[in-house]
Amino acid sequence: MIDLRSDTVTRPTEAMRRAMASADVGDDVYREDPTVRRLEEKVAELTGKAVALFVPTGTMANQLALMLHARPGDEVIAGKSAHFVNYESGAGGAWAGVQFAATPRELFTAEEAAALIRSSAYWLPRTRLIGIENTHNMAGGRIFPQADVEAIAALARQHGLGLHLDGARLWNAAVATGSSEAVLAAPFDTVSVCFSKGLGAPVGSVLAGSESLMEHALRFRKMLGGGMRQVGILAAGALFGLEHHRERLAEDHAAAARLGDALRQLRGVIVAPVETNIVVAEVESSESVVAAARRLGIAFSAISPRVVRLVTHLDVSGAAFSTAVDGVVAAFREAGHA
Ligand SMILES: Cc1ncc(COP(=O)(O)O)c(C=O)c1O
Structure with missing residues (x-):
């Protein structure tokens, strides 16, 4: 996961x-x-x-x-x-x-x-x-x-x-x-x-x-x-x-920006400005997006019925992070955000 x-x-x-x-x-x-x-x-x-x-x-x-x-x-x-x-x-x-x-x-x-x-x-x-x-x-x-x-x-x-x-x-x-x-x-x-x-x-x-x-x-x-x-x-x-681990927080920020940019390309997704390591996105249904992601082995949070939150950190970096971005995008697509 x-x-x-x-x-x-x-x-x-x-x-x-x-x-x-x-x-x-x-x-x-x-x-x-x-x-x-x-x-x-x-x-x-x-x-x-x-x-x-x-x-x-x-x-x-x-x-x-x-x-x-x-x-x-x-x-x-x-x-x-x-x-x-x-x-x-x-x-x-x-x-x-x-x-x-x-x-x-x-x-x-x-x-x-x-x-x-x-x-x-x-x-x-x-x-x-x-x-x-x-x-x-x-x-x-x-x-x-x-x-x-x-x-x-x-x-x-x-x-x-x-x-x-x-x-x-x-x-x-x-x-x-x-x-x-x-x-x-x-x-x-x-x-x-x-x-x-x-x-x-x-x-x-x-x-x-x-x-x-x-x-x-x-x-x-x-x-x-x-x-x-x-x-x-x-x-x-x-x-x-x-x-x-203090200086390396810049890596988490770059990762969050990359994730935000990828989600911004998807139809019907509104991504709030990404300034640090948290990405907040408005979607059609948080529940469907989170469920689709779970099926692909990725977890993030529904913070309201139409808003999801994804947080980058030192345990998901490098190649694992690239896999994560692809997986998150696939989950959003599966939930109707093509
Ligand atoms: C902004 C903020 N303040 C305080 C806390 C509380 O920290 P703790 O979980 O260590 O009680 C959190 C936890 O996520 C937080 O995000």
Whole structure:
């Protein structure tokens, strides 16, 4: 099976597994795991933040950010289809106790965010935070324009709001734009990044921010059950991904562009602009296209009745990727897109 459902399906390479097996470890609840500390220091430096904290998942990193910036009853402004609102099992309402106001578009402007900021009347929820996703998963790996990020940051400062970056795929945005992660994350108070997506590690994310915010994050992480022990084994996989798989994300982007171009030739298929490693295409029937692909040994996702998503990653490259493109095109044709 050629699996293009997500970049989370990658399996650790032999070299990554060796790095994990031989990692130096200690008890990280006592903050004594040298590999975790090394990873946290490296990510703090890469994102330009004072302190970084290792967590098991991107979900936990995002949820910690909500807990840091808001109190129960507060409101958070989030882009349409934001992961931390829609795909984290309702955690924001359950743990941070917040409610959300969604912008009309995934990649939104400062004006669209401003329209959602509440007045300070005591009977209204308090607006406390704006969250941005870069790259934006459900928008098809689109890059959030940095000029808009800066305008939204100015708005947040003007209203005393926090600003969080869901940077699960910030590595992809950095490679695609040529701007460093630190530059892209500079306007934000907190940033989450993932190692288990394009970087190919089996587990791991980080939340980074100021010293004072991250002191609270350490306590909240423990409350959520994210205080782990000899977890350098996992941090070593993340470090390996950072050191060996970051630059090569450009290959995934080129592969996605090629796939997008091939699908654009087919009748009745509308392909969204491909900016990184995700291809989103509108079709007659997602179900028929996905089923036809399955019969040919290829998996990708139906994200709505008429939209499919295909994600490129390091486990489908070279000759296997050429086979994948031919197979995907054949499946689309079989489903009526000649
Ligand atoms: C944009 C974005 N944020 C956060 C997450 C959550 O990451 P995890 O699956 O590690 O909880 C994902 C996962 O796909 C994601 O795409």
